[in-house]
Amino acid sequence: METQKVALSSIKLNPNNPRTVKDENFDRLVQSMKTARYMEQLRPIVVDEDWIILGGNMRYKALKHLKRKEAVVNVLTNAMIDEAIKLHFEETWVMVDAEYIKGEFLVKDNVAIWDWDFPALNELWGADLLDEWGVVQNEEETIEGEELEIDNDDTYTKKIEAPLYEPSWKKYNIGELYDSTKTSELIRKIYDADISEQEKEFLIMSAYRHTVFDYWKIADYFANASKEIQWLMQDSALVIIDFDKAIEWGFVELSDNLKNLYAKEYPED
Secondary structure, three states: EEEEEEEEEOOOOOOOOOOOOOOHHHHHHHHHHHOOOOOHHHHEEEEEOOOEEEOOOOHHHHOOOOOOOOEEEEEEEEEHHHHHHHHHHHHHOOOHHHHHHHHHHHEEEEOOOOOOHHHHHHHOOHHHHHHOOOOOOOOOOOEEEEEEEEOOOOOOOOOHHHHHHHHHOOOOOOOOOOHHHHHHHOOOOOOOOOOOOHHHHHHHHHHHHEEEEHHHHHHHHHHOHHHHHHHHHHHOOOOOHHHHHHOOOOOOOOOOHHHHHHHOOOOOO
C-alpha cells in the first residue's frame, strides 16, 4: 500500500463501519494515541482512493478528539483492488466487485481470532499497566476493547433468514445493474479461438457466469418496474419476494435427505 501523511480533514468516516465503542474504551484509545504517537506510523489508517476509511474509523475519531491536523494513511488503490478481485476469482471461481473487496477488508480488519493469555500478561506487565494500555480483563471476550457476548451453546441455529434488500427507490438504468466486463472479455477470446462451433457455444454459455449483478440496485429497479418486469425478475431469482415460491421454483433447494437429517437431529420439532 502507498503510505502518506495527509490532512485529517481530507479523510472521510465510512458510513458502513460496523464497529462501535463504549465511552470508557474510547477514552482508553484516546489516551493510548496521545502517549504513543509512534503507533500512528506503525499502524496507519487505511483508506480507498476516495479517502473513505476502510480500517481505523475509531482511530480517526480519536485523532479528531485530540485536535490533530494530520494523519498517516495507507491507500488501498484501485489497482490493488483489481488485483484482489483477480486473486479472489483464481482461488474461488467466484467473481466479485470492488465493493465486496472493500467490505471484506472493513469487516476482517475488525475481527479478532486470538485470545489473551491473561496470567502471562499480568506476570509480564501488571494489571495497572495493561489497563493503561487498553487491555480489558473480564470474563467476556473483547475485540479491541469492545464487549462481544459469546453464546456458549455450540449447536447451530435452526433459524434461517434470507438476506433482505430494502429499496431506496432510486431509479437506475439497466446498464447500471450489472457489470459484464469479464463476460465480454471471455466471449471475445472464445470467438477468436480455433475450436469447434459447438465448443464455442458451450463456452459462451458458461462465460455469462462471470457477469456481476448489483443486487442493491436491482432491488431499486424492481421497486420502480412494471408488474410484468417484476414477475420476470422474480422468475429469474433476481429478487425473491416470496421465499416459499423460491423453494417451489428451485432457487432454494430443500432435499428430502436434508429434511430427514434435520428430523433426526431435532425429533421434537
